Amino acid sequence: MLHQNLGLPRRLALVSPPLPGEALLSWLNAMAVEYGGLTRGRTAQITGVLADGEPVNALRTGRAPYYPHPAMVHRMRAVAALSEQQVADMTWHRFRGTALHPIGPEWAAETTRASVLGRWADPDxxxxxxxxxxxxxxxxxxxxxxxxxxxxxxxxxxxxxxxxxxxxxxxxxxxxxxxxxxxxxxxxxxxxxxxxxxxxxxxxxxxVVDAELFELQQRLWDALHSPAAQCGAAFGVFQDLWAMACLALYTATPEHLVGADLVVREAFAAFCHTHDHRADRDLTAASRRSGRRLKAVDRRSPPVLVMAAVIRTAARIVFAVNPLTAADALADLSRNPHSPAIYVLRQAWNSGPLALATRDTTERIKSVMDILDYSGPGFVPPLSQRDRYYSALSTGGRAPGRR
Ligand SMILES: [Zn+2]
Ligand SMILES: [Zn+2]
Known part of the structure; x- marks a missing residue:
């Protein structure tokens, strides 16, 4: 009776179980081939990922890849004999608490496309x-x-x-x-x-020959697969790295990649070349002030080797004994907090997809974030007020000019 009410498709005879850690869309690709070359949308319907009659476009725009909704779990258990855990592991929801925001009382329990995009992950x-x-x-x-x-x-x-x-x-x-x-x-x-x-x-x-980068990758990989009890620490690491990777995205140059593999240095040099003003161009004062220019799409998902470059650079700040000194080595922050590079970073931080970046950073990089806050567009405290401004920050007061 229940079966009829939910409009469940028939139980499938042949189901290849998902691989450990496999994405839902990848599993659907494999099942589509198993069923003689069906489209992925049709495969989603017969495997219970989509409800009967749900448009196949829902795989792009709907919530199936993000959250193991009870109705979807129920259908997939009935049709493909998958456990709730197997279904949940194929969705983005499994990163809640590590790469995505932990589930808390004031946050929606459901993981959506927006919550993934908001944490610098591009589900496409x-x-x-x-x-x-x-x-x-x-x-x-x-x-x-x-x-x-x-x-x-x-x-x-x-x-x-x-x-x-x-x-x-x-x-x-x-x-x-x-x-x-x-x-x-x-x-x-x-x-x-x-x-x-x-x-x-x-x-x-x-x-990957670069030992520093490989060690970092293993560390991040372990953090992503942390047991639930250690998720809080992992989330803090990713938020700090995120903020400092943004700083690196706007201020680093290939010279900051000493020891990195050639492919990473070349990819980052090409990225800088595309987005920086050419030294040989005759710049007006206004354009010289504009710093590195990145469109929303460049900020949302830089190429993988550029990500390797900026996360490597960010990790040197986040895991440093003194993060501010490390950030100074990158962007000369303390001496030049109003440089055009920092100015455009702040502008980017106030718009998507980086707008959440400063909210969940930890005490570890507070000394750096205080200066980045202070150099925000729209608020430049006069010299005479800087001491007062800094002491407000250090006692936990709200910084003027901060969102
Ligand atoms: Zn591999
Ligand atoms: Zn091709």
Whole structure:
């Protein structure tokens, strides 16, 4: 009777269980192939991910990939014999308390697309470990989609976020590594519209030689998989790293990457070259004041190797004995808190997707955040008031000019 009321599809005879840590969309890709090449949307309907009659577009816009809603869990248990834990592990909800905000009384218990985007994770981007993809037949881990993962701890190689052939970024909706061909449409002269077609198996493996970065990746990987009791500490680490990675995104240069692997230095140099003003250009005073220019899309999901560069730089501040000294080495913060670079960082922080960045940082980087707050746009305290301003901050008072 219950079965009929919920409109459940029939129980499936053939279900390949999700791999540990696999993303829901990856599992659907694998199931689609198992069922003779169905579309992913249709596969979502027959596996109970979507309710009967729910439009297939709900995989893009709906809540299925984010939160194990009881009705979805019930359907998937009935149809695909998956446990509640297996379903929950495939959704973004599993990062609540580590990369995503912990569940608290004043926060919605449901994890949504907005709550993922608000923590600097872009649920549309796809990064792949070439070795894991080859071994698993094109399936991917949800953890790879987080900004905090840029290398595979098992294979010690960098993740790949774009097709080596056409150069376009992989996306969870446009790339299907299980079927194994890049389906992007390369930029053309406008007359050719064929798809790229490059194989997604045997992607180039670039080893991580940089010991500092690899150790950091392992540390972050462990934090992401922390037992529930240690989640609070992990969340603080990610928030601090987030704030300092933003600082690095706006102020670091390739010279700050001494010891990093060449691919990381080259990727970051290219990023700076694209977004910085050229030294050889004749700049007006106004444009010289504008600092590094990043569009919302650049801030939302920088390329994976750029993320490796800025998180490596951020970690040197966050885990330093004296974070302010380390931040000074990067941006000369104490002496020049009103530099154009800091000014544009503050502007970016006050708009999406970085607007949450300063809210949940910990005491560890307070000395740095106080100065970054102080240099916010719209509030520049006169010299005579700086002492008062700093003492208000140090006693926990609300800084004038802060949101
Ligand atoms: Zn791997
Ligand atoms: Zn391609």
């Amino acid at each position: 981007v796809l990064r792949l470990c070439p070795a894991c993809v080859d071994e698993s037949g094109g399936r991917w881990l949800l953890t790879w989609q987080l900004p905090w993962v840029f290398a595979c701890p098992a294979h010690r190689c960098y993740l790949i976020d774009s097709c080596p052939d056409c150069g376009r970024r992989f996306t969870v909706h446009g790339t299907d590594p299980v079927r194994g061909r890049c389906r992007n449409r390369p930029p053309t002269d406008g007359t050719r519209r064929r798809r790229c077609g490059a194989p997604l198996h045997g992607l180039p493996r670039v080893p």
